[in-house]
Amino acid sequence: MTEEPLKVATCQFPVSGSLSKNGEYIRTYIEKAASNGSDVVHFPVTALTGYAGSCPEYSVESFDIASFRGYDWDALRTETQEIMSLARKHRIWVILGSTHYLSKNHKPTNCLYVISNRGQIKDRYDKCMCTPGDLKVHSPGNRLVTFTVKGIKCGLLICADLGNPNLHQAYKRKSIKVLFHSYYNARFRGPIPNDKFVVPQNRAKAKEYGLWIFANNSSAPHSCWPTFIAGPGGYFEKLRRHVPGILYHQISPKELCRRVTFHTGTLSSHPRALNGRAFP
Numbered sequence: 101m102t103e104e105p106l107k108v109a110t111c112q113f114p115v116s117g118s119l120s121k122n123g124e125y126i127r128t129y130i131e132k133a134a135s136n137g138s139d140v141v142h143f144p145v146t147a148l149t150g151y152a153g154s155c156p157e158y159s160v161e162s163f164d165i166a167s168f169r170g171y172d173w174d175a176l177r178t179e180t181q182e183i184m185s186l187a188r189k190h191r192i193w194v195i196l197g198s199t200h201y202l203s204k205n206h207k208p209t210n211c212l213y214v215i216s217n218r219g220q221i222k223d224r225y226d227k228c229m230c231t232p233g234d235l236k237v238h239s240p241g242n243r244l245v246t247f248t249v250k251g252i253k254c255g256l257l258i259c260a261d262l263g264n265p266n267l268h269q270a271y272k273r274k275s276i277k278v279l280f281h282s283y284y285n286a287r288f289r290g291p292i293p294n295d296k297f298v299v300p301q302n303r304a305k306a307k308e309y310g311l312w313i314f315a316n317n318s319s320a321p322h323s324c325w326p327t328f329i330a331g332p333g334g335y336f337e338k339l340r341r342h343v344p345g346i347l348y349h350q351i352s353p354k355e356l357c358r359r360v361t362f363h364t365g366t367l368s369s370h371p372r373a374l375n376g377r378a379f380p
Contacts, residue, residue, distance in 0.1 A: 103353055104250055104353070105350045105351055105352050105353065106139055106140070106249065106250055106252050106278070106350070106351045107136075107137055107138045107139045107140075107348070107349075107350045108138060108139065108140045108141075108142065108278075108314055108348070108349055108350075108351070109129070109132075109133035109136060109138040109140070109141045109142065109346050109347070109348050110141075110142040110280075110314040110315075110316045110327055110329065110346070110347050110349075111125075111129045111133075111141065111142065111143055111144070111147075111316060111327070111345070111346050111347075112144060112316050112317055112318065112319040112323075112326065112327040112339060112343075112344060112345060112347075113125040113129070113144075113147075113318070113319055113344040114286075114318060114319050114320035114344065115144055115145075115146060115147055115150055115151065115164065115197075115284060115286070115318040115320060116150050116164055116320070117149075117150035117164035117165050118150070119148065119149065119150075119172075119175055119176060119179050120179075122147060122148050122149070122150060122179075123148060123179045123182065123183070125147075125344070126143060126147060126148060126183060126196070127182065127183065127186055129141060129143075129346055130183070130186050130187065130190065130192065130194060131186070131190070132346060133192060133346060133348075134190035134191075134192045136346075136348060138192060138348065139192065139193060139217075139249055139250060140192070140193040140194075140195065140249055140254075140280075141192055141193070141194055141195070141346075142195040142280050142282070142314050142316060143194070143195060143196055143197045143282065143316065144197050144282050144283060144284055144316045144317055144318050144327075145197045145210065145212075145227075145258055145259055145282045145283055145284035145318075146164070146197050146198060146199060146210060146284055147196065147197035147198070147282075147318075148176070148179060148180065148183070148196060148197065148198040148199075149164075149165065149176060149198050149199040150163070150164030150165050151163035151164045151165065151284045151287075151318075152164065152165035152166070152167065152168060152199065152237045152238070153231070153233040153234050153236060153237050153238070154233045154236065155231075155233050155288070156233075158288050158289070158292045160287060160288055160289065163284070163287055164287075165237075167237055168199070168207070168208055168237060173201050176198070176199070176201075180196075180198065180213070183196060183215065184215055184219040184220070184221070185219055186219075187215045187216070187217060187218075187219045188217070188218055188219025189219075190217075191217040191218075192217050193214070193215065193216055193217050193249055194213075194215040195212055195213075195214060195215075195256070195280050195282070196212065196213040196215055197211075197212055197258075197282050197284075198211055198212075198213055199211065199238075200213075200224060200226065202239060206239060207237060207238050207239040208237075208238060208239065209226035209227065209238055209239050209240075209241055210226065210227040210230070210234060210238045210258060210259075211224050211225060211226045211227070211241070211258075212224065212225045212245075212256050212258060212280070212282055214245065214247050214256070222247055223245045223247055224245070225241065225243075225244070225245040225256035225257075225258065226239075226240070226241025226242075226243075227240065227241055227258040227259065227260070227261065228240055228241045228242065228258075228261055228264070228267065229259075229260045229261045229263060229264050229267075230260070231260050234260075244256075244267065244270055244271060244274070246271075246274055246276055252277050252278060252351075253274070253275055253276045253277055253278075254276055254277070254278040254279070254280060255271040255274065255276040255278070255279050255280070256279070256280050256281075256282075257271075257279060257280075257281040257282075258281070258282055258283075259282070259283050259284060259285070261281070262281070262298065262301060262302070262305075268305055268308075268309055268311075269309075271309075271311075272309045272310075272311075276311065277310075277311065277312065278311065278312045278313075278314070278351070279311045279312070279313045279314070280314050281302065281313055281314065281315045282315075282316055283298075283315060283316065283317040283318075284317065284318050285298070285317055285318075285323065285324035285325070286317060286318035286319070286320040286321070286322065286323040286324070287318070287320050287321070287322070288322045288324070289322065290322055291322065291324075292324060294324040294325075295324045295325065298315075298324065298325055299315075299325050299328060299330075302315050302328075302330050303330045303334075303336060305330075306330035306331055306332050307332055307333075307334065309332075310332045311332060312329070312330075312331050312332065312349075312351055313329070313330045313331075314329055314349075315327065315328055315329070315330065316347075319339075319341070319342050319343060319344050319345075320342075321342050322342075323341055323342055325338075325341065326338050326339045326340060326341040326342075326343075327339045327345075327347050328347070329347060329349050337349065
């Protein structure tokens with residue numbers, strides 16, 4: 101593992117259905133993160149395209165895009181190429197929330213592209229745990245994705261994936277140290293249950309699985325929570341809700357190399373302590 105720290109920038113802005121506006125935010129934040137010396141810049145769910153789908157139980161008939169019928173996929177590819185070129189120019193990894201085209205007969209996926217510091221798409225994670233609203237316009241994903249930056253293994257999740265503990269367990273078995281969990285919980289007409297449980301649930305998972313979790317969100321009101329970082333030792337930091345911005349954090353090699361222990365105090369080396377069959 102590298103002796104250098106991993107510098108991460110995780111971002112929030114009011115994601116919308118406008119490719120040009122979203123793209124401008126993304127390119128600006130890549131520039132700012134690079135000038136700050138970040139190794140990775142991380143964006144919310146569908147940061148480039150805007151969110152398609154509905155949530156009628158909370159009075160949101162549609163988020164940013166009603167459907168992908170007639171969507172301009174060529175414009176999306178052009179914007180994506182510009183972001184890839186910027187990643188190459190600044191030698192920075194980009195975790196880009198977007199939507200991935202499959203075919204005219206298949207629904208696209210809600211995805212995170214892993215763009216390397218050479219400007220290449222190294223992999224793509226597609227949201228596995230789609231909500232009923234998602235499934236009206238998206239195809240679900242069926243695989244986990246890991247990638248390595250500075251010798252540090254990272255994983256990816258999207259939004260409602262939080263509700264499936266098997267995903268965190270599977271990533272733990274893959275020995276990831278950092279989890280980039282992108283969200284879009286915004287543009288509601290007021291508070292919803294997610295306001296109260298998503299942040300503490302992530303903090304608990306960071307501690308339980310020994311992970312650094314970078315969890316961002318759209319800043320468009322009403323946003324259920326602001327972008328935050330949760331660490332395995334109880335570390336927690338967040339941005340202001342509904343205000344665009346970047347949250348920076350540097351993880352030292354010592355923090356990433358902490359050994360997992362299953363006890364407190366100093367273990368005894370006495371033979372009777374080491375012998376599990378010893379008589380009382």
